[in-house]
Amino acid sequence: MTCVGFIGLGSQGGSMARRIVEAGFPLTLWARRAESLSPYADTAAATAESIAALGAVCDHVGICVVDDAGVRAVMDELLPAMKPGSVIVIHSTIHPDSCKALAAQAAARGVALLDAPVSGGGPGAAAGTLTVMVGGDADALATARPVLETFAGLIVHLGDVGAGQTAKLVNNTLMAANMALAHHALASGEALGIDRTALADLVKASSGRSFGLEVYARLPTPQAFGHGGKLLAKDVGLLGALLGDDPAFAALRDVARPFLDLTTETPS
Structure with missing residues (x-):
């Protein structure tokens, strides 16, 4: 064996x-x-x-x-x-x-x-x-x-060799972007008077659902994802090293980066 x-x-x-x-x-x-x-x-x-x-x-x-x-x-x-x-x-x-x-x-x-x-x-x-x-x-x-x-x-x-890593970097960058979108979506709902938990439960069963939203909905604040945010930021950086200013990557990066920065900020 x-x-x-x-x-x-x-x-x-x-x-x-x-x-x-x-x-x-x-x-x-x-x-x-x-x-x-x-x-x-x-x-x-x-x-x-x-x-x-x-x-x-x-x-x-x-x-x-x-x-x-x-x-x-x-x-x-x-x-x-x-x-x-x-x-x-x-x-x-x-x-x-x-x-x-x-x-x-x-x-x-x-x-x-x-x-x-x-x-x-x-x-x-x-x-x-x-x-x-x-x-x-x-x-x-x-x-x-x-x-x-x-x-x-x-x-x-x-x-x-290398194709597995490339696919993982794309996957994790998409995950970071989806969590960023979930952050903004739930904040928008709260700003309009909708209970955050109720909205998250609704979206998780509806067409806007994603794994990123499911993860983010469990977090009390972005900072609670600090460790995961560092790992995703590493992977976004690696994909950037491969693609540079490729428009497709730039679109994902520009959504994901501000959220990832939030995860490592010290709450005021």
Whole structure:
């Protein structure tokens, strides 16, 4: 059976790792902090003393750290330790060009690399309903698919390495724009004397509904979305780096940015 490794045990990655081990795959974990590993004491998961030690015993390694720098730091230690024929799957949301460069380095060592960012958050990971957006070789995806299916409700192969990241950036920029529109729509209703909660419940069942509105309607203030706002702002910035002043991106950015700025403001 495929020996799986996982690095990045945050709110989303942690649940992904638990789904993998509970599906019966031999799983090895590594984390910088010992407390990140304690939730897996009741599982069959093993732990590695280093990233290199994890790489040496695994055929498939998932990476779910926060950003480009984090992924590169993990890869610097992981890749030299992995066996030819292994697969690395990057679930982090990073620049597509970073994935392409890392895939070339991996290929030189006989290791396949897939970029496979996910959508659905911690609850989706725990429920096994994540959407996985994959870029990379079809044969490598076929090899990795049984592991991905432990936490995925939908797996979409979008093209070569980097395509998964590109799709995720478009998705997250649209999410930010939809939350911005929800913010303005609910504020408009309140200004006209309509109860905010009642209006949100109405729209969620009507033609103006969106996932962004559902998320925003649960927030007491934009600042309550501070952590998520920072992550979405990162992704909007990455898409901007790819598209520059493309009119389609500019339209999304100009809606999303003011709202994202609100999420990180200190309330007066």
